[in-house]
Amino acid sequence: MKKLCTLLFLLCSVFTYAQENTELKTFKKRGVFLDINVGFAERIGELSGEDYLDKQYSKSLKSGFSYDVSLYFRLIEDKNSFIGFKHNAFKKRIVVDDAYVYAPNGQEGYGDYSNNITIAFYGISYLYCKETANRDEFNFDLSLGYIHYKDKAVILRDYKITGASFGAYTSGSYHFRISDGFSVGPRVGLLLGTLRSAEIDGPNGFHENIKLDGDSKESLSRIDLSIGARIKF
Structure with a gap:
């Protein structure tokens, strides 16, 4: 009887160890998430420079295309928590032909006017x-980092407008499980940031540093509505 009990104990120990070892391998195997999201974005807040643009043009600058790429690594202490890196961007290009405009270098007249804006967050x-009961996933993320603003503009001539700001990004999403290592679902994101200064480079060596105070500060904040895919490693 004693030998039987000892044997049962050994078998239980081996089974428990094997089960824990299998779970650990699965845990490590799925410890890295790659999230990719694409969709529509809408900037919120007032844009600077509205004295040079009509309301319709200014409004059209607020909506555009956005994408998000994030790489997460599981924290060993908490199977639900991950830490990682995020790159998120907003892009918008708009062109007006034969508009009467005022250029930063003082020129004015009829000519091409366009903006090609990228707002990138790192x-x-x-x-x-x-994870839900049916193995779908509810997600929440919060990021702190750097926002870079760039506008390849044409205002009679070519100009480049750049600026930077501290920013925060947060989002909530729900992923439907397609397979063990792949899921897709909707996401809502929010970027918060404000541009307080900018540099303008233009033709013939033109360069200007501008400080945006009061009503001239430009909001970089926006809402993203996107569809995302998650690949697990």
């Missing part, structure tokens, strides 16, 4: 991922 991100 940050360190925390992700909380909670």
Whole structure:
């Protein structure tokens, strides 16, 4: 009887160890998430320079295309928590032919007017991922980092307008499980940031540093509505 009990104990120990080892391998195998999101974005807040643009043009600058790429690594202490890196961007290009405009270097007259804007966010991100009963996933992430603003503009001549700001990005999403390592779903994101200064480079060596105070500060904040895919490693 004693030998039988000892044998059963050994078998239980081996089974428990094997099960824990299998779970650990699965845990490590799915410890890295790559999230990719694409969709529509709408800037919120007032844009600077509205004395040079009519309301219709200014409004059209607020909506555009956005994408988001994030890489997360699981925190060992908490299977629901991940830390990683996020790159998020907004892009908008608009062109008006034969407009009467005032250029930064003092020129004015009829000519081409266009904006080609990129607002890029780079940050360190925390992700909380909670698996549901049917193995779908509810996600929340929060990122802090750097926002870079760039506008390749044409205002009679070519100009480049650049600026930078501290920013924060947060989003919530729901992923439907397609397979063990792949899921897709909708996401809502929010970027917060404000541009307080900018540099303008133009033709014939033109360069100007401008400080945006009061009503001239430009909001970089926006809302993203996107569809995302998650690949697990």
